[in-house]
Amino acid sequence: AQSVTQLGSHVSVSEGALVLLRCNYSSSVPPYLFWYVQYPNQGLQLLLKYTSAATLVKGINGFEAEFKKSETSFHLTKPSAHMSDAAEYFCAVSARGGGSYIPTFGRGTSLIVHP
Amino acid sequence: SQTIHQWPATLVQPVGSPLSLECTVEGTSNPNLYWYRQAAGRGLQLLFYSVGIGQISSEVPQNLSASRPQDRQFILSSKKLLLSDSGFYLCAWTRQRGGYEQYFGPGTRLTVT
Numbered sequence: 001a002q003s004v005t006q007l008g009s010h011v012s013v014s015e016g017a018l019v020l021l022r023c024n025y026s027s028s029v030p031p032y033l034f035w036y037v038q039y040p041n042q043g044l045q046l047l048l049k050y051t052s053a054a055t056l057v058k059g060i061n062g063f064e065a066e067f068k069k070s071e072t073s074f075h076l077t078k079p080s081a082h083m084s085d086a087a088e089y090f091c092a093v094s095a096r097g098g099g100s101y102i103p104t105f106g107r108g109t110s111l112i113v114h115p
Numbered sequence: 116s117q118t119i120h121q122w123p124a125t126l127v128q129p130v131g132s133p134l135s136l137e138c139t140v141e142g143t144s145n146p147n148l149y150w151y152r153q154a155a156g157r158g159l160q161l162l163f164y165s166v167g168i169g170q171i172s173s174e175v176p177q178n179l180s181a182s183r184p185q186d187r188q189f190i191l192s193s194k195k196l197l198l199s200d201s202g203f204y205l206c207a208w209t210r211q212r213g214g215y216e217q218y219f220g221p222g223t224r225l226t227v228t
Contacts, residue, residue: 032215034216034217036219041224042221042222043207043220043221043222044159044207044217046216046217090159092217102161103209103217105158106158107157108159
């Protein structure tokens with residue numbers, strides 16, 4: 001069984017400020033973890049993924065996330081927010097090794113960037 | 116490289132009318148295929164997934180159905196639409212063995228009036 005919790009349905013930051021989007025997961029087997037971004041009226045786009053190599057994962061658009069097994073967390077960060085980062089962000093977990101064909105998504109966090 | 120197509124991009128249909136949404140994937144073979152729905156301001160709801168031709172698993176019982184007539188084609192259908200079927204429909208694929216990242220299509224915005 002697996003689940004994902006994204007803390008905060010909305011996160012508001014000023015342009016240039018640190019972005020921190022929180023994701024906690026539970027999984028009965030070692031997980032793959034993902035962050036996706038969705039712009040209005042578009043499909044989801046993969047930002048980054050953790051597949052058991054380095055615990056600090058770098059993705060596109062300057063985002064990165066750190067896998068912390070002890071905290072069962074996979075928080076997404078970006079040092080300096082840009083107006084173009086305003087979007088919906090989804091964290092997802094999938095069972096490693098093909099144990100399940102169905103990933104579990106969090107409910108999403110809407111990132112609002114103020115000028 | 117792989118690409119995923121969905122059509123139509125937008126659709127306005129009256130209550131009680133039929134529905135057919137199509138999704139096709141290029142550049143890969145034997146993908147797992149998925150249909151999701153997003154209601155306004157809400158997360159992703161998995162509707163159906165398929166691990167092979169003719170193999171469909173339903174996650175949410177409702178008046179929708181799915182079919183996979185070809186390896187890289189996934190169709191979402193309804194005989195009679197309800198108002199509650201309005202939403203943003205997304206198709207996605209992932210590699211056959213599972214556990215990997217999903218690649219999403221551009222989506223279809225369905226409004227049932």
